[in-house]
Amino acid sequence: MRTLLATLFATTVLAHAAQAADVYPIDRATILAGSPFDFKVELKGAVKAEDIKVTVNGQDYKAALGAEAAYVAMEKGKEDKELGSALLLRNAIIGVPGSYKVEVTAGGETKTVTWDVFATAEQPKVKNVIFLLGDGLSVAHRTAARIMSKGMTEGKANGRLNMDDLERMAFIGTSATNSIDTDSANTMSAYMTGHKTVINAVGVYGDRTPDSLDDPRVETIAEALRRQTQKSIGLVTTSEIEDATPAAVVSHTRNRNDKAEIVGMIYDVKPEVILGGGSAYFLGKETPGSKRKDNQDYIKLFQEAGYALATDKTELANAPADGKLLGLFHTGNMDVTLDREFLKKGTAEKFPGQPGLVDMTKTALDRLSKNEDGFFLMVEGASIDKMSHPLDMERAVVETIEFDQAVGVAREFAKNNPDTLVVVTGDHTHGVSLLGIIDDTVEGKEGRDKVKTGASAGFPNYTDENKDGYPDKIDASRRLAMFVSNFPDYYETFSPKLDGPFEPAVKNEKDEYVANEAYKDMPGAVLRVGILPKDESTGQHTVDDVVLQSEGPGSEGFRGYMEQSDVYRVLVDALALGVKQTN
């Protein structure tokens, strides 16, 4: 017994000795030269300050990083759990590009990481960047949007999407630092900082302490633009403005659900144009409808900072032509196009004045382009994702059509302003796929009898008499058969949800998601037993590559396979953000 214990003890000690510290930024990080970033070393055990040695390219780290890190004797986790000692240096800066090898030795712990600190072009290639992100945009969304919007005859598309003619493209890997599967926070953060991070994080590496707002920060593109240029910044989305994608342009948190704090971070950066939903987080908690837990009135704060306020499309159209603009059109996520413009379902009746993505994009471009120094505009088609999650493919595809029309607005601007880089991409995929046709003219007891594939599929019969790009009837009698690869238990109805967005599963008393019985008795409905764990309520993001497309000066940087973090490098190179452009 004594021998066994001794052996166990020896093994434990050895395991401890072999433990690796964690270093942020992580190995293979790419860092814009001159951009501030937080440097953190997390040790597994308690190590005295004098026993921690950190070198950068063989020299003491203080010279390379510009300052001495603060020593934390013991970091605490939940319930005061001891996590280990740490070093933390906020706002480290490396000005000279090159490869930087960081070596940490502390007690028995060691860790070596190498950073690639990169420079940009000396001269900007472009004045403006329009970055359009279709949240969840997958190949099937594009194909379906093209067929639904333009039609197809004898196997050839009857028209092209605006996306279809973008000149250059790349396949983008979207995985997070902690998972092959990703989310909108991590990917947009990588696009907007050059650093991949963990799921749910924006503008930070995810550290081990429970506080979501203390994690090691990296510079966002908005901060880099403010540091090096006098360009204007615009945020346009159909979701809450403090949702993950727009948040990642300007903010820093380990937890994308820190929406009240994210509003504060948007306020800190003060983008010149802010258009979207999510006003609930701008209202003090005493105001009914508020989702804040404090009484801060951000509507008032923005107005005091010189912003004009628009709360519907009339006010948007009539906003003073100059100056900063805050447009909030919904307390939460804005209604999707199908509900907002056509079916008047969801909350479209409660918020009747919601503008669409196309109008918001036009307004943003009109205003931002008045800045002689140029601008960076982020436009998000947020609900491609928000409708793909609940397997509501018709709504997701109509959102894709709207997104593509916003792409058209951006391309038209770029045509008239050739010093503009246009980037169109997604942030992750959904397991969506087009199978063939659902044919209502087929008699059958179950919806599946109407699913036609191969030679029997033929073509759908959507029409677009008014040429608005949207199908006149979403429930065409021969419509696209669109299915998702992963799902909870749900009733498949083989038909568009005309009464409002699909809610495939609801939670039961055992905290499990079960098929929503509301759809059980719809004609042709069949129960599909889920393939996801029962704590998943909707279809999940998938790991497949995203297709990025681009045109304009600098777009030649997009080619082949790229990590989403590599996209940042192309953006900042085109803008020459390694170089000070203010006098």
Added chain:
Amino acid sequence: MLGLIAGVAVAIDGRPALADDSLTFDELYGKVSVLGLEFSQKVKSLAGQEVRMRGFMAPPLKAEAAFFVLTEIPMALCPFCSSDSDWPDNIVVVYLGEKQTFVPPGQTIEVRGTLEVGSWTDPETGFVSLLRLRSSQFYAV
């Protein structure tokens, strides 16, 4: 069915209840706007009184929570938004007088409790609510 009898209904505890003590989700707010909601006159006039509401029970955020959320339709919350912040505007938080057994999500329930109006933060969970039913009891309908 009981609640549908014109004029007077008999509540579950046997006491008679006037029909106009019933409140629907559509009647909660008089005005809905980007800059905030306004409670309806009916809600304001029923504040502090016993009311009945029909809806669906959403599971509590934490098993030990003393309340549940009453929603207009059966709710499925997305996996990335598990906080109170992602609930729809028109929810009502129900505090039970005595512990009762949870019912399935698709089951319509009628709740009877004292209507409390105004922003309030649950001290245990930090859940912020605007409308609450206190000392409530419910039954399946």
